[in-house]
Amino acid sequence: MKCTDSLLERLDPRSKIISFLAIIFCMISTPITRLKDFGLYFLVILTMAFVSRIKPAQLFKRGVVLIPFVLFIAMFVPFLKEGHVLWSVKIYAWTFSVTYEGVWTFLNIVVKSSLSILLIVIASSTTTFSDFLKGLDLLRIPQLLIMLMSFMYRYIFVLLDEAKRLMRARSLRYFGHRYKEQFRVIGYMIGVLFIRTFERAERVYSAMIIRGFSGKTISVNYLKLSRLDFLFMAGTFISLICIVSGLIYKIEHSKISDTHLWHGL
Amino acid sequence: MARAIKVLNLTYRYPDGTIGLNDVGFEVKEGETMVIIGANGTGKSTLFMNLMGILEGDGYIEILGSKLNNMNLKNIRREMGMIFQNPDDQLFCTTVMDDVSFGPINLGWGKNEVIAASQKALAMVGLEDYETRTSHHLSFGEKKRAAIATVLSMNPKILLLDEPTSGLDPRSASKFINILYTLKSQGKTLLIVTHDIFLAQEIADRVLVFSEDKHPVAVGNYKDILNNYDLLLKNNLIHEHRHRHADVVHEHEHQHGHSHKH
Numbered sequence: 001m002k003c004t005d006s007l008l009e010r011l012d013p014r015s016k017i018i019s020f021l022a023i024i025f026c027m028i029s030t031p032i033t034r035l036k037d038f039g040l041y042f043l044v045i046l047t048m049a050f051v052s053r054i055k056p057a058q059l060f061k062r063g064v065v066l067i068p069f070v071l072f073i074a075m076f077v078p079f080l081k082e083g084h085v086l087w088s089v090k091i092y093a094w095t096f097s098v099t100y101e102g103v104w105t106f107l108n109i110v111v112k113s114s115l116s117i118l119l120i121v122i123a124s125s126t127t128t129f130s131d132f133l134k135g136l137d138l139l140r141i142p143q144l145l146i147m148l149m150s151f152m153y154r155y156i157f158v159l160l161d162e163a164k165r166l167m168r169a170r171s172l173r174y175f176g177h178r179y180k181e182q183f184r185v186i187g188y189m190i191g192v193l194f195i196r197t198f199e200r201a202e203r204v205y206s207a208m209i210i211r212g213f214s215g216k217t218i219s220v221n222y223l224k225l226s227r228l229d230f231l232f233m234a235g236t237f238i239s240l241i242c243i244v245s246g247l248i249y250k251i252e253h254s255k256i257s258d259t260h261l262w263h264g265l
Numbered sequence: 266m267a268r269a270i271k272v273l274n275l276t277y278r279y280p281d282g283t284i285g286l287n288d289v290g291f292e293v294k295e296g297e298t299m300v301i302i303g304a305n306g307t308g309k310s311t312l313f314m315n316l317m318g319i320l321e322g323d324g325y326i327e328i329l330g331s332k333l334n335n336m337n338l339k340n341i342r343r344e345m346g347m348i349f350q351n352p353d354d355q356l357f358c359t360t361v362m363d364d365v366s367f368g369p370i371n372l373g374w375g376k377n378e379v380i381a382a383s384q385k386a387l388a389m390v391g392l393e394d395y396e397t398r399t400s401h402h403l404s405f406g407e408k409k410r411a412a413i414a415t416v417l418s419m420n421p422k423i424l425l426l427d428e429p430t431s432g433l434d435p436r437s438a439s440k441f442i443n444i445l446y447t448l449k450s451q452g453k454t455l456l457i458v459t460h461d462i463f464l465a466q467e468i469a470d471r472v473l474v475f476s477e478d479k480h481p482v483a484v485g486n487y488k489d490i491l492n493n494y495d496l497l498l499k500n501n502l503i504h505e506h507r508h509r510h511a512d513v514v515h516e517h518e519h520q521h522g523h524s525h526k527h
Contacts (some may be wrong), residue, residue, distance in 0.1 A: 035426055128397070130359035157401050163459055187458055203354040206319045211419065212339070212371030219363050220370065220379055 007228075008052040008126035013135030015229035016127060019236040020119050026240045027115055038115065040243045044236075045118050052126050062121045067114055074109040078102035090133040129153050134223055147217055155200075163193055266294040269423055269454040270316065274364040277308075277315055277322030285311040286322055287479040295329075298445075298455040300487070301472075303475030304501035309458040310350065313425045316456075317347050329422065341374060345423040346416030346457055350431060352408035356400035361392065362412050368419040379418075386418035387411075390444055395396060406437030413444060423454040430464050442467055452457070462502055466491055476500050 008016065023044065030037050049059050083101030090096075123132070137146050166189045174182070270293040277286040286308045293299045304307050314320040316328070318338045326333040328341045346368075349355045359362040365383040374382070387393055390410040395403070403411060409429070416424060429445070430438040445468050450457060459465065465472050465487060472490040474483040474497075483496055490496065497503045 126327060128360075130399075133359060151357065154355075154357055154401065155360055164339075200354065203349065203351070204357050206314070206317075207347075207349055207355045207357065208367075210317050210319070211368035211415065212342065213367075214371065217367075218357070218370045220366050220376060220383075264458055 006051065006053040006126060007232075008034060008048065008122065010228065011126075011232055012223050012225050013127050013131045014223070014225065015141060015233050016123060017132070017135050019233050020123055020125055023119060024116050026244055027112050030244065032104055032111065037243050038111050041115055044239050044243075045115060047120050052122055053124055054122060059118060059121055062125075063114065063117045066117045066120075070110060070113040070117070074106050074113075077106045077109065081105050099108045131223070134219060134221065137219070138223060140220065143216060145239055150217075151204075158200075159193070159197060162196060163189075166192060203245070250259075266296060268327070269293050269295045269297070270456065271326070272316075273325040274310075275312075275315060275322050275324030275326065277311055284308075284479055285320075286315065287355060289324070289479075289481055291473055291481055291484055293454060293456060295454055298449050298468055298470045299455070299473060300457045300459060300469035300471075301473045301475060302460060302462055302465055302502055303458075304460060304477055307475040307477055308479035309460075309475055310427050313347055313427055313456075313458060316425060317345065326397075329493065343419070344421055345418055345425065346421035347425040348412050348416055348427060348429065350428040352405070353400075355412040355415055356408060358395070359399060361387070361398050361400055361403070361414075361489065362396040365414045365418045368415060371429040372419060382418045382420065383414075386414040389417055389447065390414045391440070404437075406433055406440065409433060409437070409441060410444070413441075417448075421453075423456065424448060426455065426457045428459055429457060430459065430461055438464075451496070460502065462491060462497065473475045474500055474502070 023041065027038070027041050030036075030041075046056065049056065077100065078098045079096055081099050081102035083099035085097045086100050086103060088095055088097035127135075133146050133150055136149075137143070170185060170189065174185075267356060270291075273290050275286055275289040278285070279285050289308075289312060291299075299310050301312070311320065315322050316326060316333075318333055318335075318341065331337050331341065333341060356364045358367060362383060365386055366379050369379040369382050384393070384396075384429055390413055391406065391411055392414060395407070395411065400408065400411065409432075413426075413429075426445075430441055433441060442464070445455065447456075449468070450527075455468075457464070457468065469487040471479050472483075472484060472487045474490060476482040477500065482500065483490060483493070494503065498505065
């Protein structure tokens with residue numbers, strides 16, 4: 001879903017990281033009972049998707065991949081949270097009760113996580129991972145964390161390939177008998193993968209120190225904040241201030257009052 | 266010609282006591298291409314690790330006139346680059362450009378200098394348009410070429426190449442050999458480890474043969490070494506096998522020419 005030359009793609013990763021984190025922070029701070037605010041956050045996210053030339057269908061398609069994980073975590077909350085019972089069912093000796101507080105907590109988790117996931121989809125569609133890491137580096141995020149993420153991204157596929165090769169080698173010599181013993185074999189495979197990873201780590205470290213590594217990774221910085229970045233950040237912050245301060249409700253309310261006044265006249 | 270590398274009585278034991286190198290000694294002149302051939306597990310890669318100061322054996326190593334020790338290790342690594350057998354070990358950054366510029370940045374060069382050196386190195390291996398590509402998504406041949414660019418960007422005088430053509434298809438191998446020819450013509454000192462005697466035949470000025478007891482047994486002109494079938498056979502570099510020419514079935518060792526006596 002890589003977009004070409006959209007507004008968000010042209011932006012410096014720092015401005016996107018700051019803006020997206022601000023949105024996530026505001027969403028987390030907003031009480032779930034202010035559901036209208038979340039509608040407005042959703043509108044802000046949709047606007048960002050629009051300027052990124054990401055179609056809503058594409059946005060939701062990618063988001064849906066992660067949402068089941070959130071649902072899995074949140075699905076038990078309505079039953080576990082104590083409070084005023086909304087609905088209950090008895091199955092044999094067990095009574096399952098859904099509480100008001102549980103439903104609100106469930107909504108709190110699902111709504112906030114889903115909106116955050118949509119933001120992540122937009123960010124990953126408009127920023128390459130290396131640019132994202134460079135952005136984090138320039139924002140003074142600890143080097144160790146950035147290195148960890150960089151190595152994880154670089155070697156996760158290499159390790160997956162290695163694991164697949166081990167699985168293939170096993171399946172070619174496994175004919176469906178003595179299945180209990182297979183757990184032991186899987187344990188061996190995990191061990192082998194660990195040893196290979198450790199040895200690879202040693203070789204990678206050797207390659208790094210040969211090329212002058214002294215504990216700090218530095219890369220060529222070609223990123224530069226432009227006027228467009230500042231405009232984007234300003235636009236995001238103004239939208240957030242309007243939502244958080246409830247300014248939009250006030251405008252809406254004053255319109256209604258004006259209408260009443262007009263009718264009164 | 267001045268001496269680029271001198272190794273005397275180098276012995277290395279792994280932590281478990283296994284011998285990695287057994288009384289190794291040889292010399293390489295500046296601008297020379299020496300190919301080290303030997304069967305698997307004869308200590309060729311271990312020798313490179315010792316030359317780069319990653320592993321520390323007993324003996325004497327001299328690089329460009331300076332004895333290798335902890336004091337001048339960094340200076341020596343500025344002058345000598347190593348290309349690993351597996352390019353995935355060498356390409357650890359998220360993009361090709363980050364990998365190629367890693368060395369020059371750590372050498373403390375300025376931004377423009379780093380970019381120019383990296384672009385020049387990428388152009389030299391024919392990967393000009395690969396700057397923003399992710400290393401993982403490259404083919405094996407491209408990874409090998411990117412790996413050599415990571416070292417070329419530091420402009421070293423000596424290059425150590427560990428099994429440079431292993432795992433490459435004929436076209437990629439040919440491209441890689443062309444890169445080696447270019448480096449040779451630029452006066453770089455090349456030390457190449459391989460068990461591919463055809464590569465040795467292509468590029469070597471001199472050949473050093475490692476025996477299976479991790480000790481160099483012969484050094485000399487590539488023609489003399491590669492035509493010494495007894496030496497190659499004894500050191501597991503060629504093997505005897507039965508084969509058939511029309512109605513004649515007979516057994517002999519692999520030879521480099523197409524014709525041989527029946």
